[in-house]
Amino acid sequence: MSRKDQIEQKATALFKAHGFTATSMRDLAHALGIEAASIYSHIRSKEEILQRICFRMAEEFFEGITAAVSEEGTAVDRLKNAVAAHVAVLTRNTEAAAVFLHEWRHLSEPFLLEFLEMRDRYEAHFRAIIRSGIHNGEFKVPDEKFAALTILSSLNWIHTWYKPEGKMSAQEIADSLSAMLLNGLRNN
Amino acid sequence: MSRKDQIEQKATALFKAHGFTATSMRDLAHALGIEAASIYSHIRSKEEILQRICFRMAEEFFEGITAAVSEEGTAVDRLKNAVAAHVAVLTRNTEAAAVFLHEWRHLSEPFLLEFLEMRDRYEAHFRAIIRSGIHNGEFKVPDEKFAALTILSSLNWIHTWYKPEGKMSAQEIADSLSAMLLNGLRNN
DNA sequence: CCTACCGATCGGTAGG
DNA sequence: CCTACCGATCGGTAGG
Incomplete structure (x- = not known):
């Protein structure tokens, strides 16, 4: 599974659990084990x-x-x-x-x-x-x-x-x- | 209608329209025509x-x-x-x-x-x-x-x-x- | 109910 | 993928 797919999958779980707005890019990064800034190598925006x-x-x-x-x-x-x-x-x-x-x-x-x-x-x-x-x-x-x-x-x-x-x-x-x-x- | 009720009514409309997290106290204050800090005279927290x-x-x-x-x-x-x-x-x-x-x-x-x-x-x-x-x-x-x-x-x-x-x-x-x-x- | 302000956190960028 | 950082905005408080 590509990094982009991993990001999307983790984001899906977090968006379901806490909602889109209440999920920060730092929350997502933490779930992926990377820094928030690194996510932007794979996607353009939240x-x-x-x-x-x-x-x-x-x-x-x-x-x-x-x-x-x-x-x-x-x-x-x-x-x-x-x-x-x-x-x-x-x-x-x-x-x-x-x-x-x-x-x-x-x-x-x-x-x-x-x-x-x-x-x-x-x-x-x-x-x-x-x-x-x-x-x-x-x-x-x-x-x-x-x-x-x-x-x-x-x-x-x-x-x-x-x-x-x-x-x-x-x-x-x-x-x-x-x-x-x-x-x-x-x-x- | 008391100020507290007005706050609750406006908040209800905004929470429905944009969701709780995406509604800021400044959005709510603006809808009421007052400053965000003033809301806290009537309620303890968002x-x-x-x-x-x-x-x-x-x-x-x-x-x-x-x-x-x-x-x-x-x-x-x-x-x-x-x-x-x-x-x-x-x-x-x-x-x-x-x-x-x-x-x-x-x-x-x-x-x-x-x-x-x-x-x-x-x-x-x-x-x-x-x-x-x-x-x-x-x-x-x-x-x-x-x-x-x-x-x-x-x-x-x-x-x-x-x-x-x-x-x-x-x-x-x-x-x-x-x-x-x-x-x-x-x-x- | 306001001004002034706090520390924390936001999405996102630069540059490596 | 990281460090370092940006301006904007967040919920909320102090003091009047």
């Missing part, structure tokens, strides 16, 4: 690290959803695939996922704008699945946008408790969540 | 402001859930009441709710520990409702804790878009969310 984390995660989410929605099938199937893809990205790197979800607001322009546009395009894939399910009678929900955001919100807390060594696999988590979201709590 | 916001919101959530679970009824009814109470607190003060949800980790000990204990006791009320619903056959869910956290997660994104002047009232939002969570997306 924010560049955040940019790399946020946009790399965004790419991973897009790759997942693109594969999920390209398959044919019912809206139920496509939603299950989308949920599974989202959970897979979240669980593959929980630290980067947490930074992606909570620290993006410290991006400066024009990166912030680009980030928000990407996020909206991502959410649009979920809205489209909901919409098609409403149209063909598979789903019954009050509002397409409302439903899409509720789904994503219920997925995005996973990083707070998921452990790779835990008893549930990413696919099992995705299946449980899909079942809850599709069928509800009620014992029909 | 963190004290955060403590007051977080624990006041915690109290409000507890008041809501206590009233909701004290009523008799089915697990479905009690869950609807709990969701409505939670949404009511979230929508009554979206800025303080956002700070409560995202900035609590900047509390120092022993406040952090106390905060996390309170949060767990709050979540336990939701777990208890789910559990009783499972036992009497109203609910069918894979895991009680999993279900409770999914519910709370799907509620806690409201602060990102709720506007008091919007077309949906807090009760309508709560009803839509309860319906989605109880019945699922599927058109049964």
